[in-house]
Amino acid sequence: MRYTLAAALAAPALVIATPAAAQDPVGYWEGMLDAGTVQLPIGVNIERAADGTLTGTLDSPAQNSFDIPVGEIVQEGDSLTITVPVIGGRYEAEWDAAQQGWRGFFNQGGQALPLALTPGTRPERSAAAQPALPADWAIPANDAVSEIVGERLAMRPGTGMVVGMLTPDGIRVVSNGPGEGTPYDADTLFEIGSITKVFAALLLADMALDGTVSLDDPVADYLPDGVTMPSRNGQQITLKNLARHDSGLPRLPDNMAAADIRDPYVDYGEAELLEFLSGYELTRDIGSEYAYSNLGFGLLGYALERAGGADFETLLRQRILDPLEMTDTAITLSDEQQARFATGRDEYNRETLAWSMNALSAAGALKSNATDLLKFAHAAMDPQSAIAPAMQLALSDLRDAPGYRSGLGWMVANTPSGMIAMHGGGTGGFRAHVAVQENTGRGVVVLTNSAIEPSTQDIALHLLAGAPLAEAQPVPDAPVEVARDEVTLTTAQLDRVVGTYRFGPGVDLVITREGDQLMAAVTGQAALPIYPRSQTEFFYRAVNAEVAFAEENGEIVGATFTQDGRVSPLTVVE
Structure with missing residues (x-):
């Protein structure tokens, strides 16, 4: 079940002030989650209990879902981790001083999606914005x-x-x-x-x-x-x-x-x-x-x-x-x-x-x-x-x-x-x-x-x-399929790209070789085979994705991961 039902039955919440300190996670944070087919606005409200424990909720306004309970919130220095058990989600981020916000990845359902959160003001949702369901509802006519x-x-x-x-x-x-x-x-x-x-x-x-x-x-x-x-x-x-x-x-x-x-x-x-x-x-x-x-x-x-x-x-x-x-x-x-x-x-x-x-x-x-x-x-x-x-x-x-x-x-x-x-x-x-x-x-x-x-x-x-109906939007354009023209590489050429590459906090892409086959595993997911299109370009067959490696003076210095049109830079983990 998607969490949208809870929104129809949830009570309005209080307005929470904007975060006051740079690395203090308490407050209301806003960002845009690129989910491929849609851009989803996300709001995260974080509070601190009397014993110092961090608690919070998550909002997804486009899905009419509010006050989704957050599980564990852990801040260690400039790192922040938030779990959302009911939707199987996990957000891991680092403080970005230049942007005055958190920058990281939201992991859910086998995908790691980039999400940056910056200070915001939680919208007040009045009783008019969240109408009560009727007690005398009847199923409409055909x-x-x-x-x-x-x-x-x-x-x-x-x-x-x-x-x-x-x-x-x-x-x-x-x-x-x-x-x-x-x-x-x-x-x-x-x-x-x-x-x-x-x-x-x-x-x-x-x-x-x-x-x-x-x-x-x-x-x-x-x-x-x-x-x-x-x-x-x-x-x-x-x-x-x-x-x-x-x-x-x-x-x-x-x-x-x-x-x-x-x-x-x-x-x-x-x-x-x-x-x-x-x-x-x-x-x-x-x-x-x-x-x-x-x-x-x-x-x-x-x-x-x-x-x-x-x-x-x-x-x-x-x-x-x-x-x-x-x-x-x-x-x-x-x-x-x-x-x-x-x-x-x-x-x-x-x-x-x-x-x-x-x-x-x-x-x-x-x-x-x-x-x-x-x-x-x-x-x-x-x-x-x-x-x-x-x-x-x-x-x-x-x-x-x-x-x-x-x-x-x-x-x-x-x-x-x-x-x-x-x-x-x-x-x-x-x-x-x-x-x-x-x-x-x-x-x-x-x-x-x-x-x-x-x-x-x-x-x-x-x-x-009598719950409210959602508004249907135009069907998004399908992403362009990656090119899948395979070439043959030597073992030495394959080994050049073997290693660990980092998306962001807590999310890596690990490239290994099994015989003549390269395998690529995102943190928390099974390894999938990737195939060479050139000495520095590799594609997946299982998903619409590819990895392009960057080199300087014959050494691999980074990479770019693209899936369904979403582009994510990768850094080499030494």
Whole structure:
């Protein structure tokens, strides 16, 4: 789930004064994060508690996200480190005296993006700026929903959207697109990404209810002999920790080396997963902190497979999908289903690949359609349904998470019209959202074949609870692809560029040679192969990136890293 929901429910904050001292991080800082497809204004508010501890929040106004809780803030001399656990982010910077601000990199989701922060004034967000959600909201009529969908898709040729609405009066479906070919309808299949996590959590609950597993079972109990499961301070990670995102595991493993970034999980198998677990050391106490983890849910699915004696999809089919007659929800599609499967489009509106999640299937591998997901939404609210006991267990013990509460899989938020249980999903070419409100008997499903934001979440929450809609912008131009004309170099020529190059504080690019192949690893990420275009120019095949080395008198003195048009200078680390 993106953090935008929390903004809709957050209270206004006080104005904080501008920083008073050069190296003092206390105050409000502003900057612009270059995220490739968009420029995101960022605000960071830092305060100092009576005991001297630094605390803070982060704002992303363009995403209507405010007061995102910051984790640890550490200042050591001219260095500043800020963690943002709920979005898996980390900012590392150095004080820039000339600019009177902090200059560094924001690391999130495997990317290191440059971010400079300078003193600013926190805008006062009044009650008018953050309107309260209505208590007497009703799902709009089909004509109004059709208008919302049409406006969202207007600048996205080739995309479509299907909206399913469930009320006590029955089911309604509104669809639009994709412009050419068969029009989308309630039976069109889409990747639903992380909504898969809700199904995985209900599978866990169902297996716990019949005694196949216990929520408190250590994950280590379900791993092969010889595999070491990370632990901390004598405490073991349990199945429940995985399902509530408080295991202490990172969002993604650092040994994912995708051959093609359009299908990033396909090469990540059981061997890679077990290798990562055996070598990883937890950086925070188990259960102490909510931190969303695709890795954690992928591991949950793997553990349930070993406990249940069947693959994840088979267990889902037996325990969840078949009892609900969800015949169009699957990981592997039949030929007939494949004919109804939408073609995904990336953030630049280009056709892209469907994802194969391999060992991490429980994190996001399912495909489904509005017909099936409306059945699911109804069953999730029906106390007599086949999944009612599992739903009750999944929502029986909620833990605090920033802006909402977390059950087993589900994210839960209170609104004036009633409690909402929900989850979103996103892959390289799809977005999806499902939300249910038991006290009103209403549910909403929104599916689209596009990774362009804003997408489905704001529409789902608007239709169900009256939350504000985001404004769609023109699709950004796709970056120019790097040239990939490979030449052959000698071992000596390759070795000239082997070494460590620094982006900025805490972020390096390490070049190594394995036989005739150069490998490049950004701090905290898996090494990827790079290929020579000349003696000083190397390109990636897995991502749209290249490295150009600078030389003086035959010696390498620096480099420039370019990815999707973003240029970052590199300095040589001696």
